[in-house]
Amino acid sequence: MDFIENIQNSGRLAIDLVLYLMLPITVVMGGLMKVIENKRILAWLSVKLSAVTHTFGASGLSVIASTKMLFVSSVAPFPTLAKIDLMEQDQRKLAASMALVLTLTQGNISFPMIAYGVNIWVLLASSIIGGVLASAFTYYVLMRNQSAYANGTEAIEEGPKVKKTIVQSLSDGGMEGMKIAINMIPMLIITIFILTILKDLHVIDVLTKWLEPIFSSLGLPGAAVLPIITKYIAGGTAYLGVIIDQVEQGTLTARDLNIIVGLASNPVDLVGLALFSAIGPRIGKIFRYALMGALFGLLVRAVIHIVWFI
Structure with missing residues (x-):
């Protein structure tokens, strides 16, 4: 196991992914x-x-947050969610809005995978269906015994907006998209490096052996274990890198x-x-309810994809 060589290889893969795959999408969509x-x-x-x-x-503002999540990235909805944290008096709606957003796919992850066979329409549809059900489950079931209004919380009005031309808006959004992509590089290098070390130490092989029977029951090969473990430990960007590498190697099919x-x-x-729970003080207080609602929505999404593609 060559420590320095692993670091260099992780850096090359991370930069290739960000500069040639993610950056153009985040700039244009942003x-x-x-x-x-x-x-x-x-x-x-x-x-x-x-x-x-x-x-x-x-909340009505959840439409804006959801659109940014679906078509840009998981970071893009943060300003809107912070605004909901300040402006939405109803705690139940706040939790439901957060559950909705947490259930959705991220644009910077989903759109690059179209080139590798992902059916983007099914992915978007399952996200919206799962998100709506997660929101309703959070509002009507998980938060039903909670107080609707937090004491001392008042709606905050937005200040006047400066009008910008289309060219200025494209430039501003493109710069935001570029920052999102570039800021992913350090964490992506670190996570890819950690995964490389885990593979060299055969930790991934052990986990694959344990989880392979479960994945086989879903019609998936053992190779599917690595990207899913990567996703929940290291995040979506590292997951994207791993899954694209496996598709190119032929260990995973489009199905x-x-x-x-x-x-x-x-x-x-x-x-x-860690990031979503720290967006605002009120979101932090209701985050556990939003997360439980999101897990319900993600289960719905998983069932839709399994039934549709098996």
């Missing part, structure tokens, strides 16, 4: 989303759909990939949970 946001289209949608979101317990994304393409992992 720019487009910024244009839509600055033109108040998302705000208009959130108002128009507030009656719909109310039926399954979520396997479409089942796996139903199980693992979401922000619920060790890194994601």
